[in-house]
Amino acid sequence: MAAVLSLRWAGVTPEQYDAMKAEVRWEEQVPDGLVLHVAWFEAGDLHVTDVWNAEADFRRFFAERLAPAVPKVGLPGEPEVRFAPVHRRFVAPGTTGFA
Numbered sequence: 001m002a003a004v005l006s007l008r009w010a011g012v013t014p015e016q017y018d019a020m021k022a023e024v025r026w027e028e029q030v031p032d033g034l035v036l037h038v039a040w041f042e043a044g045d046l047h048v049t050d051v052w053n054a055e056a057d058f059r060r061f062f063a064e065r066l067a068p069a070v071p072k073v074g075l076p077g078e079p080e081v082r083f084a085p086v087h088r089r090f091v092a093p094g095t096t097g098f099a
Helices: 014-024 053-072
Strands: 002-008 034-043 043-054 082-086
Touching: 002 053, 014 034, 014 053, 034 053, 043 053
Parallel strands: none
Antiparallel strands: 002 043, 002 082, 034 043
């Protein structure tokens, strides 16, 4: 079942996020099961909302690709992660690519 991921990672900066993206290359080598990724910064924290085909897809991506990169980039602490089942997904016509 598709799942919505809500993630908050305290103290992560835009520069650290960009370094992590460059290290893991999730946009060039899209993880199996990832449908949508949105990231923003608020009150000194990284916030992410993703849609995954299954929660297990994210957990595998985190274990195999994100976690090994965390010490290389120097991210502080650990993220707060929540999942919820997708009730409905709508993508506006013409929506593609990067922000």
